[in-house]
Amino acid sequence: MKRRDNIERLKELADQIAADAAKVEVVKEEVKKPKKQAVKKEEADV
Amino acid sequence: MAGQNKATVRTKLRSALAHKRAADTLLTAIVGTQNAWNAIIAKLAADTPGALDTNYAATKSITSLFDADAASKAQHKQTLRKTVRSALANRMAADEICDALEEVQVAINALLVKLDAEAGVLNDTDYVDLLAVAPMVLTDRLTDGQHHSTLFNTVKSGLANEPLANDVLGALRALQLALNSQLALLDTSLLTGSAARAVAVLAIDAPSVA
Numbered sequence: 001m002k003r004r005d006n007i008e009r010l011k012e013l014a015d016q017i018a019a020d021a022a023k024v025e026v027v028k029e030e031v032k033k034p035k036k037q038a039v040k041k042e043e044a045d046v
Numbered sequence: 047m048a049g050q051n052k053a054t055v056r057t058k059l060r061s062a063l064a065h066k067r068a069a070d071t072l073l074t075a076i077v078g079t080q081n082a083w084n085a086i087i088a089k090l091a092a093d094t095p096g097a098l099d100t101n102y103a104a105t106k107s108i109t110s111l112f113d114a115d116a117a118s119k120a121q122h123k124q125t126l127r128k129t130v131r132s133a134l135a136n137r138m139a140a141d142e143i144c145d146a147l148e149e150v151q152v153a154i155n156a157l158l159v160k161l162d163a164e165a166g167v168l169n170d171t172d173y174v175d176l177l178a179v180a181p182m183v184l185t186d187r188l189t190d191g192q193h194h195s196t197l198f199n200t201v202k203s204g205l206a207n208e209p210l211a212n213d214v215l216g217a218l219r220a221l222q223l224a225l226n227s228q229l230a231l232l233d234t235s236l237l238t239g240s241a242a243r244a245v246a247v248l249a250i251d252a253p254s255v256a
Contacts, residue, residue: 003145006179007152012174016157020104021163 055213062205068129073250075112076217079151082108083221084222086154087228091240093113095168103156108151134204138188139197143218143252146182150221153177155228162176168237173229181222184215217248 005025052062059069086106093099114127124132131140157177164170184198195203202211228243 001180003142003149003180005219008070008155010149010152010177014152017156017159017163021159022087022166023163024163 053138058210063133063180064134065129068126082243084244098168100162106152107155136200139200146218153179168235171233173232178226179222182219
């Protein structure tokens with residue numbers, strides 16, 4: 001692969017990795033929320 | 047030291063390129079990349095695979111990427127790439143130098159993003175597959191030069207200085223090899239031995255003695 005092509009590929013790859021990592025973080029937060037809400041509800045029920 | 051050998055890497059390259067600003071820009075980018083790489087290596091060497099830092103990109107990215115095609119502010123508005131092409135009298139050799147430098151910088155930045163995406167545990171095994179760069183082969187023949195000379199001989203001839211050609215090409219190749227070597231280490235999910243991937247920083251204001 002020509003270096004110019006590889007430079008563009010690497011830039012796009014870094015953007016993609018960062019975007020994927022950001023999505024994972026969002027999913028983690030979404031998973032945490034119901035748990036926190038469930039704990040609060042349990043505490044309220046008690 | 048007297049006479050010719052008194053010249054530094056910087057003064058020799060300024061003279062060879064017949065362009066002070068272009069020479070300084072190129073050398074600053076090489077040394078800047080070497081220092082940035084060594085700082086990354088130091089951070090990796092101090093890090094732990096099971097509790098990996100997640101601030102590599104935030105703290106260690108190369109923010110000013112080498113751009114050989116940026117218009118020069120100098121009198122003739124020539125880009126650095128065109129200046130190097132002209133000095134070497136060889137488009138392919140000049141492009142190899144300019145693009146190899148930018149490529150290794152972009153690969154390093156991508157590495158930092160990938161390390162952060164590990165989210166604290168070094169686990170990926172595709173560092174080499176995704177980020178390795180092709181090291182320059184100094185004995186490769188350039189196919190479109192009139193005499194089909196090798197990369198090294200073309201640069202040596204263009205710069206009219208063998209030690210200087212060694213300094214410039216050697217610095218770039220060392221960065222490429224160090225990056226690839228560190229990527230291979232990361233694929234094993236280990237960081238022990240990272241320190242050995244640091245590179246020698248080019249002493250641009252010292253006499254060229256390579």
